Amino acid sequence: MQTALADSIRASPQGHEADAILRSCVHCGFCLPACPTYQLLGDELDSPRGRIYLMKQVLEGEPVSAPTQLHLDRCLTCRACESACPSGVRYGRLLDLGRALIEERVTRPLPSRLERYLLRRIVPYRRRVRVLLGLARTVRPLLPRSLRARLPAAAGAGTALQPGQLRRWPAPRHARRVVLLEGCVQPVIAPEIDAAAAQVLDRIGLTVVPVGGGCCGALAHHLSAHEESRAQARRNIDALWPHVEAGAEAVVVSASACAAMVCDYGRLLSDDSAYAARAARISELALDIGQLVAAHAGPLRAAFTETSAASPGQSPLRVAFHAPCTLQHALRAAGVVERLLQAAGFTLTQVADARCCGSAGTYSLLQPELATRLLSAKVSALEADAPQVIATANIGCLLHLRAGTALPVHHWIELVAARLARG
Ligand code: SF4
Ligand code: SF4
Structure with a gap:
């Protein structure tokens, strides 16, 4: 694709990167059938190719309007288009850059700004989520049905699948260690997931060291609050680093969205001389729990065989x-x-x-x-x-x-x- 980026944008590293991504798109449209919003709405501007075109206009300095922002807001950032694209267009990265630029130029209506601000101020903080959930559960019968359905059940004595005794964290007993980043919402709503991860890893010979850290930064990142997201990444790197230095083999995350974010820390902080090297090392070590378990298929098979025999x-x-x-x-x-x-x-x-x-x-x-x-x-x-x-x-x-x-x-x-x- 031919581009003519505005001089002020092309001069910046972000502009340079966006230009290269735009130029890699050949407008073939192979990504369209993979796009859920295009399938639902049938509008080219709600497809990857249409959004790339909109971002090109913005980067070339053309006026930006609220409808442009809406088409980009409707994107799920699912990146199905990237998997479908034969030219390797890094759509997700372009979207990050385009959204940030549009955010600077289009003032959202007050309710939208407030909603986005509250999401950033509440969701990444466990104590705030816990208080809000407690309040919502207290008034549950008064909530509209749609909200009631979305309210997670209390993290209590377990479920049929995970009764109380299965939710215990195994005692450390292996020399090989991995560090598990707990994140923000999940430990409040579903602590049984990380306990299950620790139990499975224990059975395949790995001791899991939980690290509180905090939100991985994905929420702020996707709301175009990039500095906030970078600050959250730095805080997690500070929390993880002593364990990496002490020999942890991997940084494992049990929520795939957070795992993807931690894998991106190296790029996110590549221009931060104080953090770039540590961020890159953490990204190298970061894995989703599925990737880590799959890498230990042998011990896992042995554990399944033992269980089946019993x-x-x-x-x-x-x-x-x-x-x-x-x-x-x-x-x-x-x-x-x-x-x-x-x-x-x-x-x-x-x-x-x-x-x-x-x-x-x-x-x-x-x-x-x-x-x-x-x-x-x-x-x-x-x-x-x-x-x-x-x-x-x-x-x-x-x-x-x-x-x-x-x-x-x-x-x-x-x-x-x-x-x-x-x-
Ligand atoms: S993003 Fe990829 S698949 Fe979609 S139009 Fe561009 S080159 Fe084609
Ligand atoms: S990332 Fe956005 S444009 Fe790409 S397939 Fe998902 S919804 Fe469509």
């Missing part, structure tokens, strides 16, 4: 797996979890729709209508082959799916932990 004759649970976009397109780990679930003896049901479920970070709150349509389509696809349970790999998708189905929805690592605990 409890023979149980019929396999039918599982529908929803692969989060961050796992498929950002981490490029499509199929990894499915193979692990099959190796663990679960029957995977057919899921015809691999699109985004509509959760997409804060998307389900900021674009509720589109998010609900995507949720409904996704749940239909997940339920079509009569599963007994739905599994996924990201806390945002998990909570979103729970609002749309009566089936139990769990993180896949909980299923594997429960399976291993049977032995």
Whole structure:
């Protein structure tokens, strides 16, 4: 694609990067069928190619309007278009740059600014989330049905899948260690997920050291608050680094969206001389829990064999797996979890729709209508082959799916932990 970026933009490193990405797009349109918003709305401006064109206009210095911002807001940042693109266009990065530029030039209406500000001020902070959730649960009967459905159940004594005793963190007993970044919302809403991850890793010979840190920075990043996101990344690097220096083999994250963000710390802080080297090392070590478990397939197979011998004759649970976009397109780990679930003896049901479920970070709150349509389509696809349970790999998708189905929805690592605990 030919470009003529505005001089002021082309001179900056960001402008230079955006120019290179724009030039790599050949306008072929192969990305269009992969785009969930294009499928729903049928408008080229709500497709990857259309949004690339809009961002090109902005970068070339043309006037920016609220409709341009709306078309970019409607993008899920799912990056399905990147996986479909034969030219390797880094759409997600271009979107980051384009959105930030538009944010500077278009003043959002006050309610929208307030909503985005509150999301940044509340969601990344555990104590604030805990207080708000407690309040919401107190007045639950008074809430509208749509909000009630989205309210997570209290993190209490466990579930049928993860009763209380399965939620315990195993005592450290292995010389090999990995560090687990706990993040923000998940430890408040679903602490059983990290406990399950620690149990599975314990069975394959790894001691897990939990590190509180805080929000990975993805939420602020996707709301174009890039400095806030970089500050959160620096704080996590400070918390993780002593463990890396002490020999931790990996930095593992059990929410795929957060794992993708930590994998990007190296790029995010590449211009920060105080953090660049440590950020790059953390990114090298960062993995989603699925990638880490898959890298230890041998010990895992042995643990499954031991468990099967101890409890023979149980019929396999039918599982529908929803692969989060961050796992498929950002981490490029499509199929990894499915193979692990099959190796663990679960029957995977057919899921015809691999699109985004509509959760997409804060998307389900900021674009509720589109998010609900995507949720409904996704749940239909997940339920079509009569599963007994739905599994996924990201806390945002998990909570979103729970609002749309009566089936139990769990993180896949909980299923594997429960399976291993049977032995
Ligand atoms: S982003 Fe890729 S697939 Fe889409 S129009 Fe450009 S080159 Fe083609
Ligand atoms: S990131 Fe997803 S929603 Fe956005 S343009 Fe690409 S495919 Fe469409």
